[in-house]
Every structure is written in structure tokens, then in C-alpha cells.
Amino acid sequence: MHHTHDEVGIPPAGRPDPSETLTIGDVTRRTGVSASALHFYERKGLISSVRTSSNQRAYPRHMLRRISLILVAKRLGIPLADVARVFSRLPTEHAPTHEDWQRVSRAWKRQLEERRRQIESLERELTGCIGCGCLSMRACLLLNPDDALQARGPGPVRVQRQ
CATH class of the missing domain: 1.10.1660.10 (Multidrug-efflux Transporter Regulator; Chain: A; Domain 2)
Known part of the structure; x- marks a missing residue:
């Protein structure tokens, strides 16, 4: 209307x-x-x-x-x-109201900060993994001997930490 x-x-x-x-x-x-x-x-x-x-x-x-x-x-x-x-x-x-938006904006800011931390962690992991230059599984075995990370669950567990 x-x-x-x-x-x-x-x-x-x-x-x-x-x-x-x-x-x-x-x-x-x-x-x-x-x-x-x-x-x-x-x-x-x-x-x-x-x-x-x-x-x-x-x-x-x-x-x-x-x-x-x-x-x-x-x-x-x-x-x-x-x-x-x-x-x-x-x-x-x-x-x-302005107060409603302020409350939501603070909550969203916390979520965005957490996402930023996750992205920075992913960047460090990728730089360490891909940037090592070895392109072989031997170095990965050094970083994860006997596949110890398997106990922490499936997938890229270092990257997924929360």
C-alpha cells in the first residue's frame, strides 16, 4: 500500500x-x-x-x-x-531500533572475528603444507607420524579446529 x-x-x-x-x-x-x-x-x-x-x-x-x-x-x-x-x-x-541493530552488530562482529581466525589458521596451514616444497608424503609423515591425527576425526582436522 x-x-x-x-x-x-x-x-x-x-x-x-x-x-x-x-x-x-x-x-x-x-x-x-x-x-x-x-x-x-x-x-x-x-x-x-x-x-x-x-x-x-x-x-x-x-x-x-x-x-x-x-x-x-x-x-x-x-x-x-x-x-x-x-x-x-x-x-x-x-x-x-538503533539498540537492536547495535546488539546484532556486536554478535555479528564476534562471528566475523571467529571466521577471520579460521581463515588465518587455514592460510598458515596451507602455507606450511603446500609451501614446504617437498611435494612428497615423507614430510607429511614427519608432521603426522603414524597418522596420529586420525584419532581427532575425519578430514583436515588441523584446519577445522574450532
């Missing part, structure tokens, strides 16, 4: 009405996200919509910020499950 500036309660020109809802077409134009992706994000609980009197989806304006953050997270390689965990701390029925 779009409002006109003649209606009572409309903010001054240049400031969007936070209670305004946007059609799916408006949101796809504003964000570049396809309608099918919006539906997917909604099924995953990342965003929410309301139904108009004509049973069409309408998105609260504050969902634009969520969608933008989803796009940034995807670009950074952050799994949608992590985004959903962070977003679960935000209200969907009204625009999040």
Missing part, C-alpha cells in the same frame, strides 16, 4: 514513511533481488511480508536493510544459516 503526501501523518518530503509497505516489484527494483529469491529468504525466515487486502505480498520498508545485509553476507561468503541466527534477534513486526 503506497501513501501519498496528502495523507495525514506522512513525514516531510525526502523522508520515507517507515510504516509504508512496498510491493514485491518495488523491492526487486530497489535491491536487484529476484522475486523467487525474496520468496526463498522469506521461507528461511530472513525477511517477512504482510498480505494486502487483495492478498498480495507487501514488504515493510525496513526489510530493505535486511535484504541489503543478506547480499553483503553472501558476498562475504557468510552462510545464510549464520545470517538467520543473527536476524533471529531482530523484530520483524516493526523496524529495529
Whole structure:
């Protein structure tokens, strides 16, 4: 439902009405996200919509910020499950307050710091492993005699430590 500036309660020109809802077409134009992706994000609980009197989806304006953050997270390689965990701390029925965003931003910062530590650890491991130059299993046997790392589980256990 779009409002006109003649209606009572409309903010001054240049400031969007936070209670305004946007059609799916408006949101796809504003964000570049396809309608099918919006539906997917909604099924995953990342965003929410309301139904108009004509049973069409309408998105609260504050969902634009969520969608933008989803796009940034995807670009950074952050799994949608992590985004959903962070977003679960935000209200969907009204625009999040500054305090809501601060709380979520601190949680996300901790997650990003942990990811950074994991990436730096992976980089050190790869440099040590690939950078040794031996290209033989003998050196690996020196680093992992009698396959002792097997007891710690499957896969690259040094890289996967948490």
C-alpha cells in the first residue's frame, strides 16, 4: 500500500514513511533481488511480508536493510544459516531500533572475528603444507607420524579446529 503526501501523518518530503509497505516489484527494483529469491529468504525466515487486502505480498520498508545485509553476507561468503541466527534477534513486526541493530552488530562482529581466525589458521596451514616444497608424503609423515591425527576425526582436522 503506497501513501501519498496528502495523507495525514506522512513525514516531510525526502523522508520515507517507515510504516509504508512496498510491493514485491518495488523491492526487486530497489535491491536487484529476484522475486523467487525474496520468496526463498522469506521461507528461511530472513525477511517477512504482510498480505494486502487483495492478498498480495507487501514488504515493510525496513526489510530493505535486511535484504541489503543478506547480499553483503553472501558476498562475504557468510552462510545464510549464520545470517538467520543473527536476524533471529531482530523484530520483524516493526523496524529495529538503533539498540537492536547495535546488539546484532556486536554478535555479528564476534562471528566475523571467529571466521577471520579460521581463515588465518587455514592460510598458515596451507602455507606450511603446500609451501614446504617437498611435494612428497615423507614430510607429511614427519608432521603426522603414524597418522596420529586420525584419532581427532575425519578430514583436515588441523584446519577445522574450532
